[in-house]
Amino acid sequence: MALLLSVSIIGCGGSDSAGPPVIVTQAPDADSDGVNDAQDTCANTSANATVDSNGCAPTQLDNDDDGKNNAIDQCPATPQGEAVDILGCGIDTQGGASPDDLDNDSVLNANDSCDATPRDELVDAVGCSASQKDNDADGVSDDIDVCDTTPNGEPVDIRGCGINSETQVLSSAFVERDGLLVIELESTNYDGDWQLRTGRLSSGNAYLMYQGNNNFNLPGVDVITVPIVINQPGIYRFSWLNIIGEGDSPTEANDSWLQINSENFYAKKISNAQGDTPLGHIVCPVGRPSSNRCEGEAPEGSSSQGWLKVYRTGSPVDDWVWRSFTSDNDPHAIFAEFDQAGQYNILISGRSFGHGIDRLVLYRSENPNSNVSEETAISLDRAESSRE
Structure with a gap:
């Protein structure tokens, strides 16, 4: 110029x-x-x-030519050709950790307040996972603490709840707000052969795994009762985030029993991807109580005493998926209709050894208005519903 x-x-x-x-x-x-x-x-x-x-x-x-620009590279002198992590620090491609990040949690040792973080656990800005923290100092780590605001010095049980407060907390109902219920299974009053597990990139870093005998034709064993409050009556769709925790078959360790004591608990065909029944086809639980007005055929496969076998489909088997269907080889999605506001129960019973469940959602669907999209309902950014 x-x-x-x-x-x-x-x-x-x-x-x-x-x-x-x-x-x-x-x-x-x-x-x-x-x-x-x-x-x-x-x-x-x-x-x-x-x-x-x-x-x-x-x-x-990128002075060390490792694919990470200088602005984000916290190890600026990586040897030529060495594999690096997201911070530009060398990693052992045989499965070891970088010398600069010994627990391989993407927080450098110099900034890591919690060394030896278990593999695959999510961490905060200072490198600590929920299993390494205890915010209420009750001796129970945050990942399994159902009562995370226990007063200082109060004796607690294995769930982190005060000896006198656990029954009240675990029996209180989860409240539907704006057409959505979100429930973490580890927050429920589980017992029997349902075992608490952590890690595996689960929501909240904890989930339940069924470790009892297979109950393929016998629902009602090791029942988890989840009380809920519905404020907006209507049609709700049900889904849970689940995983196959044992073996490598997509059709084993992939299901549990489910019952919802609404006025109409049923399943409906919503996709033609598999099976011969038409869209909108209804199946009803076998042996359902008279309070369930469902009208339709019995599902293919197991159903008994008002329970539906709810299974997941697809692979890889060790991925968490939002797939919850009944009727073998002809997937039907799970629905419940609530005629009036009030308290109801979701019941979960152990069926297959090794089936893991992380969280469940119940969301308004197929009503004339005020529905919640599936994308919104299953977002892991959604906080768990409050109790009352």
Whole structure:
């Protein structure tokens, strides 16, 4: 670019005379980083970025050539060709950890307040997972603490609940708000052969795994009773986040028994991906009580005493999935209709050894209005519903 300057020249006699225009040439600088284009080795630098003498910002440089730019690289001298983590620090590709992050939780040792974090557990900014924290200092880690605000010094049980308060907390109902219920299974009054497990990238870092005998034709064993309060009557769809915790078959250790004591507990065909029945086809629990007005056929496979076998489909088997169907080889989604506001129960019974359940949702669906989308309901950003 060229600048046109007018320069005044004052003579010896004290009189001024305007001199001719002086042309000053300024070298081009396309990205306005203060380094002219002829010397700038990094074009298109972001506005206001700090650059070196070559016109390069840290985000444009990778001094150790590990694929992580200098702005995020916390290990800037990684040997050539060494695999790195998200921080640009070397990792052992045979499964070991970086010397700079010994527990491999993506928080460098210098900033990590909790070393030896178990594998696959989510951590906070200082490298601590829920299993390594105890916010109410009751001796029960946060990942399994059902009562996480226990008063200081109060004796607690294995769930972190005060000896006199556990029954009240665990028997209180989860409350539906705005057409949605979200329940973590580890927060329920589980017992028997349902065992608490942690890790595996589960929601809240904890989940329940059934470790009892297979009850393929006998519902009602090791029942978890989950009291709920419905404020908005209507049609609700049910789903749970579940995993196959034993073996590698997608059709084993993949189901549990379910019953919801609503006025209409049933399952409906919502996809033609599998099975011969038409869309909208209804199946009803076998042996259902008279209080369940469901009208339809029996599901394929097991159903008894008003319970439905609810299974997951697909693989890989060790992934958490929101798949909850009944009727073998002809998947029907699970629904419950609530005619009036009030308290109801969701009942879960052990069926297959090794079936893991993390959280469940119940959300308004297929009503004329005020429905909740599946995407909204199953988002893990949703906090667990409050109790009353």
